[in-house]
Amino acid sequence: QAVVTQEPSLTVSPGGTVTLTCGSSTGPVTSGHWPYWLQQKPGQAPRTLIYDTYNRHSWTPARFSGSLLGGKAALTLSGAQPEDEADYYCLLSYSSGARPWFFGGGTKLTVL
Amino acid sequence: QVQLVQSGSELKKPGASVKVSCKASGYTFTSYGMHWVRQAPGQGLEWMGWINSDTWNPTYAQGFTGRFVFSLDTSVSTAYLQINSLKAEDTAVYYCARDKAGYWGQGTLVTVSS
Numbered sequence: 001q002a003v004v005t006q007e008p009s010l011t012v013s014p015g016g017t018v019t020l021t022c023g024s025s026t027g028p029v030t031s032g033h034w035p036y037w038l039q040q041k042p043g044q045a046p047r048t049l050i051y052d053t054y055n056r057h058s059w060t061p062a063r064f065s066g067s068l069l070g071g072k073a074a075l076t077l078s079g080a081q082p083e084d085e086a087d088y089y090c091l092l093s094y095s096s097g098a099r100p101w102f103f104g105g106g107t108k109l110t111v112l
Numbered sequence: 113q114v115q116l117v118q119s120g121s122e123l124k125k126p127g128a129s130v131k132v133s134c135k136a137s138g139y140t141f142t143s144y145g146m147h148w149v150r151q152a153p154g155q156g157l158e159w160m161g162w163i164n165s166d167t168w169n170p171t172y173a174q175g176f177t178g179r180f181v182f183s184l185d186t187s188v189s190t191a192y193l194q195i196n197s198l199k200a201e202d203t204a205v206y207y208c209a210r211d212k213a214g215y216w217g218q219g220t221l222v223t224v225s226s
Contacts, residue, residue: 001174036214038157045207046157048214057213089157091214099211100173101147101159 002026006090006104011112012080020107021072022090028071029092035073036091037066040106046089050075077109085111114138116208116217123223124198132220134191134208141189142166145211148182148193151219152204162211163191198224 003025012018022035029035037050048057050066053073063079073092077084090104119133134146147162161172163182170182181194191208203224208217 038214040157045216045219047216051212051214055213091157099145099147099162099171101149101162103149103157103159106156 002092002094002102004090004092004102004104006088006107008105009108009110011110012077012084014080014082014111016080017076017078018080018109019069020075020077020088020090020109021069022074022092022104023072024092024102026094029068029073031068033073033092033094035066035068037064037073037075038089038091039086040089041086049088080111082111085109114210114213114215116210116215118206118208118217118220121221121223123225125226126198126200126224128198128224129194129196130198130222132193132195132206132208132222134193134217136189136191136210139210142186146182146184146191147209147211149207149209150204151207152201157207160193160206165191195222198222200224 005023031053034052038046040046049060049064054066065076067074087106089106092102115137117135122130142165145162145164148160150158160176163170179196183192205219205221207219
């Protein structure tokens with residue numbers, strides 16, 4: 001059973017840049033894990049910002065970007081806005097057949 | 113555009129059953145599977161499993177076997193999650209989420225209380 005790790009909390013200044021990372025207990029995260037990044041604000045459903053490593057949805061602000069960095073998936077926020085304060089979850093998939101999803105514990109991002 | 117619309121909140125007594133629906137639109141329903149995710153109060157996201165919308169084959173995550181049932185009605189493009197023998201610890205928000213590209217429903221709060 002894979003364990004997906006994320007920073008529990010991060011703080012970024014308005015207008016600043018921050019990188020959230022997502023690691024796996026089974027080894028390096030690759031594009032074959034189809035990494036997702038989800039944003040969840042209090043009382044709201046999660047919404048997918050990034051899927052399959054770096055693909056944005058139409059609603060994803062351009063200031064969010066996904067990548068692979070040093071064996072982990074990464075979400076970089078460049079030019080943080082107050083409305084970006086939220087919980088961010090990483091999601092990895094480990095098999096093309098059984099398609100299990102594994103969530104990280106989430107990163108609480110504070111914009112301050 | 114892709115939309116997943118879930119049924120409304122439910123209040124159930126311990127031992128009862130509940131069936132949550134997730135109606136899909138904006139894509140060919142049988143082309144993508146549907147995942148179910150639980151979020152207990154104040155907690156993170158927990159994958160419950162998924163159902164292949166083409167083969168109707170369900171896969172249940174550890175801890176979600178026995179009382180949890182995924183099903184489909186392709187005639188109305190709807191996926192269902194049924195939970196039997198409800199317990200207080202089943203109190204949570206349940207989400208459906210489409211396989212590939214991660215479209216999410218708005219969530220259904222299930223409260224189990226006597």
